[in-house]
Amino acid sequence: MALTDFDFVLFGGGGDLAMRKLIPALYALSRGKGFPEGGRIIAVGRHDWSREHYLEELDKQAKPNIEEDRLDEGAWKAFRERVNYVSLNASDAGTYQPLKEALRDDDKLTRVYYLAVPPNLFAGICQNIAEAGLATPNARVVLEKPLGRDLEGARQINADVGKVFSESQIFRIDHYLGKEAVQNLLALRFGNILFEPLWRREWISDVQITIAEELGVGNRMGYYESSGALRDMLQNHLLQLLCIVAMEPPVDGTPDAVRDEKLKVLRALKRFTPNSLVQNVVRGQYKSGHVDGVAVPGYRKEPDANPQSRTETFVAVKAEIDTWRWSGVPFYLRTGKRMADQLAEIVVRFKSIPHSIFNQPISSFQPNSLVIRLQPDEGLNLNLMAKTPGDGMRLKLVDLELDFRETFKKPRMEAYERLLMDVLRGQLTLFMRSDELEAAWEWVEPILHFWDQEDNDPLFYTAGSWGPGAASALIGRDGLQWREEA
Ligand code: BG6
Numbered sequence: 001m002a003l004t005d006f007d008f009v010l011f012g013g014g015g016d017l018a019m020r021k022l023i024p025a026l027y028a029l030s031r032g033k034g035f036p037e038g039g040r041i042i043a044v045g046r047h048d049w050s051r052e053h054y055l056e057e058l059d060k061q062a063k064p065n066i067e068e069d070r071l072d073e074g075a076w077k078a079f080r081e082r083v084n085y086v087s088l089n090a091s092d093a094g095t096y097q098p099l100k101e102a103l104r105d106d107d108k109l110t111r112v113y114y115l116a117v118p119p120n121l122f123a124g125i126c127q128n129i130a131e132a133g134l135a136t137p138n139a140r141v142v143l144e145k146p147l148g149r150d151l152e153g154a155r156q157i158n159a160d161v162g163k164v165f166s167e168s169q170i171f172r173i174d175h176y177l178g179k180e181a182v183q184n185l186l187a188l189r190f191g192n193i194l195f196e197p198l199w200r201r202e203w204i205s206d207v208q209i210t211i212a213e214e215l216g217v218g219n220r221m222g223y224y225e226s227s228g229a230l231r232d233m234l235q236n237h238l239l240q241l242l243c244i245v246a247m248e249p250p251v252d253g254t255p256d257a258v259r260d261e262k263l264k265v266l267r268a269l270k271r272f273t274p275n276s277l278v279q280n281v282v283r284g285q286y287k288s289g290h291v292d293g294v295a296v297p298g299y300r301k302e303p304d305a306n307p308q309s310r311t312e313t314f315v316a317v318k319a320e321i322d323t324w325r326w327s328g329v330p331f332y333l334r335t336g337k338r339m340a341d342q343l344a345e346i347v348v349r350f351k352s353i354p355h356s357i358f359n360q361p362i363s364s365f366q367p368n369s370l371v372i373r374l375q376p377d378e379g380l381n382l383n384l385m386a387k388t389p390g391d392g393m394r395l396k397l398v399d400l401e402l403d404f405r406e407t408f409k410k411p412r413m414e415a416y417e418r419l420l421m422d423v424l425r426g427q428l429t430l431f432m433r434s435d436e437l438e439a440a441w442e443w444v445e446p447i448l449h450f451w452d453q454e455d456n457d458p459l460f461y462t463a464g465s466w467g468p469g470a471a472s473a474l475i476g477r478d479g480l481q482w483r484e485e486a
Contacts, residue, residue: 013043
């Protein structure tokens with residue numbers, strides 16, 4: 001679908017997210033067909049920079065983040081022409097005049113306010129936008145995570161932003177929903193008849209969702225220390241993936257049809273009690289170790305770290321969904337920094353066959369599984385038992401692999417590209433609704449409270465491992481193993 005002209009206002013225009021993801025994504029989109037001549041980007045920041053200086057910063061900080069095969073000097077030059085820079089203090093309404101002047105005075109124009117800034121600034125910015133008369137009917141606001149630190153904070157953000165923008169103008173972004181493989185999971189589930197009859201407690205034994213990173217916290221200690229893995233990854237990315245796996249078929253792909261179904265999943269998640277928490281949640285922090293053969297320091301020794309920090313860099317949870325479809329099927333979720341590998345995947349394991357007719361013990365039949373790979377490469381694997389060639393009947397697990405890059409030799413879209421495109425089109429399906437956000441916080445909050453009261457340390461794990469032994473025990477108690485440890 002072609003886009004119409006727009007003014008895209010990027011608060012936090014000089015920040016890390018803008019330079020790493022947003023500007024490269026906007027550049028990539030600007031090269032596509034249907035990107036309008038009148039598509040402008042107005043970066044906003046507190047640095048007192050001229051437009052020329054900002055463009056130089058883009059050359060230095062954003063351009064290197066564009067993949068080599070997508071970088072075209074001519075296209076980059078043309079992209080720069082679209083960019084303007086406005087310096088203002090986002091919290092001070094008195095400084096918004098230059099922004100007003102930089103925007104085109106046309107109520108019909110699509111206007112996007114992307115808030116790539118800490119959430120404590122959201123309320124003030126929205127209010128200042130309104131006061132400056134810039135909250136036009138065609139305006140949209142995009143909120144970057146973290147969307148609150150807890151349920152109360154999330155409610156406050158929803159209320160504050162809601163005073164200026166209606167729900168249909170608010171785009172709460174979770175970049176995991178923009179990943180190709182997540183979209184493909186929707187295609188797999190609702191574009192094929194094969195899986196739906198099996199997609200339930202009678203046939204599925206368990207689901208594992210892992211997002212493992214080799215990276216540490218890097219230069220984000222300020223943010224990470226007050227966040228931790230639960231707030232940074234589990235409350236949003238992992239729960240969103242769980243929703244896509246577990247939701248009932250929506251009536252259609254419209255935003256509310258999809259978001260209603262996701263909300264039902266979040267509301268059906270079994271609540272933790274202090275007792276069930278001890279059994280079903282593992283909190284870890286990395287100590288020094290080796291990642292890819294390179295020695296790395298422990299979390300407490302990272303630059304600017306608190307040497308007594310109890311912030312978790314790893315979390316594993318056994319979740320359950322109390323519905324007819326899923327009752328009794330464990331969903332194991334885990335994420336961590338400085339882990340043994342960089343990967344994100346969803347593993348749906350089916351039940352075992354009931355009886356072996358072959359001269360082979362039933363224990364040698366591995367259950368079928370479907371693996372949806374999100375990272376580092378995107379694809380699907382379906383594991384089946386097959387006969388090995390030759391005389392005799394010997395069965396072995398084989399792998400049917402679908403590699404999206406190989407199969408569709410089309411250029412991919414990065415998650416942020418797709419989501420920014422959706423914002424510009426006004427398509428809300430892949431963004432969280434206010435009630436979804438609150439339901440996700442409601443479920444994780446007992447874990448946060450419990451950890452706050454505890455005065456013991458997280459469990460330490462060696463950097464470059466798969467997390468604390470307790471995470472293996474968590475799944476081991478059910479007679480299972482994490483896929484990478486099997
Ligand atoms: C972000 C988190 O939302 O997701 C980061 O704040 C994390 O801590 C990142 O590294 C992971 O995203 P991706 O797409 O690289 O898996």
